[in-house]
Amino acid sequence: MTEDAASRPEARAPRGFADRRGRDLVAERRLVQRVSEVYERWGFEPLDTGAFEYADALGKFLPDADRPNEGVFALQDDDDQWMALRYDLTAPLARFAAQGWETLPKPFRRYAFGPVWRNEKPGPGRFREFVQCDADTVGSDRPEADAEIIAMACEGLQAAGLAAGQAVIRVSNRKLFDGLFEAGGVTDPIQKLTALRAIDKFDRLGWEGVSLLLGEGRLDESGDYTKGANVPKAVAATIEAFLASAGDGALSRAETLNRIAQAGGLGATGESALEELAAIDRALTAMRVGEDAVRFDPTIVRGLEYYTGAVFEAELLLETIDEKGRAVRFGSIGGGGRYDDLVARFTGERLPATGFSFGVSRLASALRAAGRGDEDAVRGPVVVIVFSQDDMQHYLDAVSELRNAGIAAELYLGRAGMKAQMKYADRRGAPAAVILGGDEIAAGQVTIKDLDAGRALAAGITDNEAWKAERPGQRVAPRAELVATVRAIVDAARTAS
Amino acid sequence: MTEDAASRPEARAPRGFADRRGRDLVAERRLVQRVSEVYERWGFEPLDTGAFEYADALGKFLPDADRPNEGVFALQDDDDQWMALRYDLTAPLARFAAQGWETLPKPFRRYAFGPVWRNEKPGPGRFREFVQCDADTVGSDRPEADAEIIAMACEGLQAAGLAAGQAVIRVSNRKLFDGLFEAGGVTDPIQKLTALRAIDKFDRLGWEGVSLLLGEGRLDESGDYTKGANVPKAVAATIEAFLASAGDGALSRAETLNRIAQAGGLGATGESALEELAAIDRALTAMRVGEDAVRFDPTIVRGLEYYTGAVFEAELLLETIDEKGRAVRFGSIGGGGRYDDLVARFTGERLPATGFSFGVSRLASALRAAGRGDEDAVRGPVVVIVFSQDDMQHYLDAVSELRNAGIAAELYLGRAGMKAQMKYADRRGAPAAVILGGDEIAAGQVTIKDLDAGRALAAGITDNEAWKAERPGQRVAPRAELVATVRAIVDAARTAS
Missing domain, CATH: 3.40.50.800 (Anticodon-binding domain)
Incomplete structure (x- = not known):
């Protein structure tokens, strides 16, 4: 059976795909196991959908050509339909809920974990296959459903090994900016996007830099000029108030909402967003979720298009040391929010839904780097x-x-x-x-x-x-x-x- | 976001891919968990390879065309290399072992579980994605390594929920027939295959039918004539002795080997196969593995090309009732064997290996049908x-x-x-x-x-x-x-x- 050296295949894993063994793998599995136990105790049932979805169900629009579009691994089945490997666990849930809604308990709570695939350029620490763990409630428009997801995520992260104070979930509402832009007469999509991008740079540039980017534009130290969003002064003033409330770590959730309300200029849509956040706060407080564990932060802007209301972002606060001995913050390890239109893509009927997702390998490596790994798991x-x-x-x-x-x-x-x-x-x-x-x-x-x-x-x-x-x-x-x-x-x- | 009904995608899972929920899923996960605990106690470490392998590493030879070959889900990466989803867990292990052999402990024991994908025609109960659970030892040519895999598989099946007597592992050696054919002058591959197919029909046709198919040929009741293998009389006589020893449930492993030895005509290759089986028997007996749990059965012919020595097949003996109220035997739920040439495909150097694999969903549904499911798992x-x-x-x-x-x-x-x-x-x-x-x-x-x-x-x-x-x-x-x-x-x- 031994072939000539020339005809032998090379033993190598495809680019962007990792082999995982022993210690790391056992730690990841225990992490998922512990989080699953929490999610089941909260009444979320497990669901496993297949690796493939039809490409149209994923919301990707493939050209009728040999080369499927970027971002997903797609292939044509023998009946000529395009299938693609799932790139997250939310799109398959939306398809599943739309397909079987008549037979499901309503609301439907489910959790899921498993690999997802992204057809992106691989690089160091950047994989094309990784494990996500999600929990979602489909069919409830109650703010208590958002609050439950947030509170459960907190308990899940603790079960995974994070101590109190090592993580925070920041919460906002998509409709705050929608309302602000609407009321301030900002209607151009490019202008909105430029403004949101400016806000996203607050950490690095401070208010001074952000205010330039919200106005005419900004010349950076290297001499590059970035054209600004040119939003009205009143809108910029409200954004400044947002950033101040987000930056003030001493504010409680209720105080943050007060500050935002005082800033004004939110319009009807923004006001309704504030009401939703207030209801989430009441439910979180009723569930004894601490002010340190969950904060309101109006600058949270989740990238995904499909969010329609509350958005969440889980940030690790523990500092770890990188290979060069520098202190590093891990930053975001997950997030989620309310997406009331995703199931309607199939059925035409609005079906409210909310959920949270985190990256398993990313959390496991953060825990390991912080010395909170599961050392017992490594014994031979x-x-x-x-x-x-x-x-x-x-x-x-x-x-x-x-x-x-x-x-x-x-x-x-x-x-x-x-x-x-x-x-x-x-x-x-x-x-x-x-x-x-x-x-x-x-x-x-x-x-x-x-x-x-x-x-x-x-x-x-x-x-x-x-x-x-x-x-x-x-x-x-x-x-x-x-x-x-x-x-x-x-x-x-x-x-x- | 709601689109016109005509432009809405249909909510449906791709053909041959199943959504699995609650009860069944929890039962499958517990099964894998329990088997994993056994495998880890036996010193097998977990390994997770990616979903994709390069097509050449899977041993598939893809045409340089748009349409990848049958059997696997394949696609071309952006650097033009063909990748395919793994169709089992053995091929990725061979690639992994060849790639990292210098750094691995030798022998290397690993277990793995996860989905595998087959691009086959889907049908009722016939899926294109299913979960397998494998354990393999790479780098040991000792018969004790085969015996260990077999004994551990027995313990794993018990941990999964099978009582003693509900399963049997049948063991044989590929080289028995190799030796028999060699010594009897049967060299034509088609003739060999026809003979093996005839043996495979023993259950249904009995010796009378099989002997016709080993000789000139057989006319069945419907009037169809099947051309026979036309093997020499001495070869047919040995096969008859094989079948008699396999059919006699009262024989111990040692007695079965005696019967085979008495039948003679095995040639040097067949004799060495007998010696290997005797050594496996000694190790099994030393490990107190009962004669009922593991039997020798020279008619076991595993389909896969790559086996080179001992072969195993796990059969469920418990009877279950199908939806029409008939008693059904589940039959084979897994198997394995020794494959000493698979790593050599990459390296050119022989690396002995042996392993066992079973279908997780198949075993779980057998247990459920037999009323041995994990009922505690289903509570809401x-x-x-x-x-x-x-x-x-x-x-x-x-x-x-x-x-x-x-x-x-x-x-x-x-x-x-x-x-x-x-x-x-x-x-x-x-x-x-x-x-x-x-x-x-x-x-x-x-x-x-x-x-x-x-x-x-x-x-x-x-x-x-x-x-x-x-x-x-x-x-x-x-x-x-x-x-x-x-x-x-x-x-x-x-x-x-």
Whole structure:
């Protein structure tokens, strides 16, 4: 079967697709498991739709050509219909809800997790396949439904491993700017977009820079000139009040709403947005959601077109150290909002919906970088060393006793000698190696190497003599005490980590 | 955003792709979770490769044309390379092992689960996306590695919910027939294939029919003539002995091997296959794997080309009732074997490997059909009924108390009245509904409807007066006893099911 070197395929994963193993994968799965438990306790049922949707259902309009459009992985089925891999979990939910609405409990709460695919240019840390975890309520127009999603997201993030104060969910309402622009006579879509982009630069440029971009335009230090949005002065004044309220971390949710109301100029649409936010605040407060955990921030502008009301953004506040030793804020790890028109694309009838989504790998790597990863998840199995084929029964008995006691264990199954086997055990992250040589077997004994102690000694982590006496690198025990001895080592390793 | 009816997309899942919800999905996830725990205890680490592989890595040879070949979902990346969605979990493992072999512990044990995609004609119960769960050891040529995979598969199937005696793993070795054909002078590939197909019909035709198909040919009852394989008499005699040993359920593994050895005519290749099977038997016996759980059956012929030695097939023995009330055997739910050449496709160097794979949905539906499903998984949340916006705080407190006690609970968030809310709770599979009307709140009480009791009464399942007294459909409790009262109902429902 071996082919010529020239005709052999190269072993490589496609660009932008990652292989994930052991430690990272186990941590991600536990994270999803813990969040799922929260979501189920809140009455959200699991849903799994297929990887493909018809392209028209995804809201992409494919040209009738060989090359499907950018952004999605699309192909033509044998009945000539275009299918595409889902790029998020919201579009498939909208299709599912429209398809089966008659038979679903109303409102319908569901959570989902799984890979999504984006046909974008891959790069370092930029993948074309990643796991999202979503929760949505379809069929409720109540602000309590938004509040529930927000409160549940908070509890989910805590279950994932974030301590209080390590994350904040910022909430706003799309209709605030809609109303503001409407009342201020800003109707040109390009002008609106330019204004929103200016607001988005507040962090970097401050009010001075933003006010130029809302006005005539701004000349930056490199000499580049950016044409401004040229919005009316009254509109700019309201935006300034928005930014001030967002920047003032001491304001409660109710106080933020007061500030916005005082700024005025919101028009009927903006006022109704304020009322919705006030109702969300009442529900959040009734659910005892702290002012630190969920804040109102009128500058939150979620990119997706389809939001129609409340919008949410989850931001990590914990600082982590990057590979160059610099403190880094992780920033946004998820978001969501109300999208009352998405199901109507199929049915023509408005069906209110609201939801929250976060990136699983992104949250997991933030937790890992912040030292809040699930270290217990990384231990390899105990390795039983193999010397002679004749003693296989002894090795198999040892490995099976350990497993029956709930300790992960394996037999070395290569053909290498003792030294290579110890190296293998080390590479596996094994807490211990079990040695049953001829002498041990004859004496009814077993030698157990404490590999963690060995690693600690080798790394010079401890030279404390008492510690060495308590955790020698190697101990000989009666064969009957195999499980108890190994368990003591595994437990010590767990406590120490 | 609402478009004209004519321009609206139809809400439908692509052909051959299923939406899966609640009960079935939870049962499948628990199954995978339990099997994963077993595999990790045996020292297999999790691996997740991407959905796509380069087409050449999958071993498919795509024409340089618009239409990729049958069987896989393929598309051309923007650098013109063909990529295809994985059709199993073995090909990606071979690619991964070849790519990173230098850095992996050797032997390398991994398990994996996830969707695989087949671009085949969909039909009832025939999907183009389904979940597989695999475990493989790469880099060990020891028969103990095969035995370990087989023994672990047995333990995994038990953890999934199969009782002893409900499944059997049948084991054979590809090289038995290779040796037999070689020694008997059967060299024509078509002749070999015809002979193997004849053997595969033993269940239906018995030895009489098979012997005709191994000889000149066979005229069936409808008058159709099937040309035979025309193998030499000695070869046919050995095959007869194979079939007799396979059909005799009383034979131990060692006795089956004896029968095969006595039949003779296996040649050097066949003899080495027998030796491998004997070593697998010794290891299985050393691991206390029962003769009923794993049998040798020389007629096992796995379809896949790439097997080079031992082959396994897991068969469900439990009988289930189909929708027409007939007893049905589920048959094969998985299999595997040794494939020592698959990694060599990339590297040119032989790397021994062995593994086992099963279909998750298929096993889950077998368990469900056999009444061994995970009924506990299907309960909906407790539903708190909503009457007046003014009493929202009371409802939210109740729902949050229940959740904090670990009981799944939700607030009704639609806009419908009491009757529709009770219907909603019933549709959700709620064990109980919590009623906090104005009167209850004023009196410091809560009314709790036991919906299971209500369903049982409605269905006439019980008219026992004592039972009714013990589990009335509805009870009024002091508000402080909300959690205790609901818990009693949830626990009673769990015990009864």
